[in-house]
Amino acid sequence: MINKLVEKIKKTGAPIVVGLDPMLNYIPQHVLDKAYAEYGETLEGAAEAVWQFNKEIVDKTYDLIPAVKPQIAMYEQFGIPGLMAFKKTVDYCKSKDLVIIGDVKRGDIGSTSAAYATAHLGKIKVGSKEYTPFGEDFATVNPYLGSDGVNPFVDVCKEEKKGLFILVKTSNPSSGEFQDRIIDGRPLYEWVGEKVAEWGADCMGDEYSYIGAVVGATYPEMGKVLREIMPKSYILVPGYGAQGGQGKDLVHFFNEDGLGAIVNSSRGIIAAYKQEAYAKFGPENFGDASRAAVEAMVADISGALAAAK
Numbered sequence: 001m002i003n004k005l006v007e008k009i010k011k012t013g014a015p016i017v018v019g020l021d022p023m024l025n026y027i028p029q030h031v032l033d034k035a036y037a038e039y040g041e042t043l044e045g046a047a048e049a050v051w052q053f054n055k056e057i058v059d060k061t062y063d064l065i066p067a068v069k070p071q072i073a074m075y076e077q078f079g080i081p082g083l084m085a086f087k088k089t090v091d092y093c094k095s096k097d098l099v100i101i102g103d104v105k106r107g108d109i110g111s112t113s114a115a116y117a118t119a120h121l122g123k124i125k126v127g128s129k130e131y132t133p134f135g136e137d138f139a140t141v142n143p144y145l146g147s148d149g150v151n152p153f154v155d156v157c158k159e160e161k162k163g164l165f166i167l168v169k170t171s172n173p174s175s176g177e178f179q180d181r182i183i184d185g186r187p188l189y190e191w192v193g194e195k196v197a198e199w200g201a202d203c204m205g206d207e208y209s210y211i212g213a214v215v216g217a218t219y220p221e222m223g224k225v226l227r228e229i230m231p232k233s234y235i236l237v238p239g240y241g242a243q244g245g246q247g248k249d250l251v252h253f254f255n256e257d258g259l260g261a262i263v264n265s266s267r268g269i270i271a272a273y274k275q276e277a278y279a280k281f282g283p284e285n286f287g288d289a290s291r292a293a294v295e296a297m298v299a300d301i302s303g304a305l306a307a308a309k
């Protein structure tokens with residue numbers, strides 16, 4: 001799957017991911033009204049609104065982008081109907097040939113990690129039958145439990161040709177509370193980055209490893225160091241747009257070959273119609289606003305990369 005991701009990034013010229021993190025307050029009233037008219041003001045109604053909202057955004061952007069990142073919490077909050085909307089979104093994005101990064105941030109003791117890996121990246125046997133539970137292509141993984149919490153994910157990736165993005169330095173304001181602690185003279189995130197490079201070394205695709213890392217756009221200096229520590233790992237870079245990251249901050253997340261990083265924006269794309277810059281589209285045309293925001297994000301990042309050459 002890493003090869004497909006790299007190929008699609010080259011083909012689209014867009015090292016970006018659209019984060020499908022739908023909240024009800026981002027969904028235009030006409031979409032909510034229609035879903036509630038059909039299913040009532042229920043969890044089913046909310047899930048239907050989420051699904052219709054996602055579908056429109058995917059329809060308006062899929063030809064410009066390599067990948068999407070649905071964040072499962074945004075679906076889980078609507079219970080079982082929400083999880084069904086998550087699955088429907090994954091399947092729809094797959095039908096549009098997008099790479100799907102399941103933002104599930106899992107990680108536990110070995111046996112439990114194995115079950116999470118099966119759920120999101122693998123297949124499950126039921127009697128004589130085999131099923132694909134959620135079917136994402138990549139999953140985000142929390143490495144806090146150490147190697148035996150990560151290895152079951154790596155094993156499933158090897159079998160299924162899937163991939164991981166392992167949290168190394170997260171974008172949030174208090175990420176330094178633990179991640180920046182100095183251990184044996186170096187910050188913890190560097191130790192984790194080294195481990196990601198090690199896990200990734202025997203998981204190589206054609207050019208890059210399918211064991212990648214997550215490093216927040218909000219910490220560009222740390223991104224520069226981590227890029228060097230993990231030269232063959234793709235870096236998923238969240239924190240662009242709504243959290244303040246901009247193209248000019250991101251050049252050091254990329255390698256000399258112009259590859260090696262994929263930048264996520266969620267609210268900045270899916271709720272673009274609420275921003276002043278895209279207000280002219282209006283809530284009726286929220287998908288067109290998202291498309292314009294994708295185009296602006298690609299121009300910002302490729303402009304910054306070109307200027308840095």
Ligand SMILES: O=C(O)c1cc(=O)[nH]c(=O)n1[C@@H]1O[C@H](COP(=O)(O)O)[C@@H](O)[C@H]1O
Nearest residue numbers: 071140170171214216238242243265266267
């Ligand atoms: O793993 C992630 O994707 C992630 C890691 C991180 O360090 N920071 C971070 O914001 N994220 C996710 O990236 C998305 C960011 O959303 P926006 O701030 O709306 O673009 C959310 O789905 C977060 O859960």
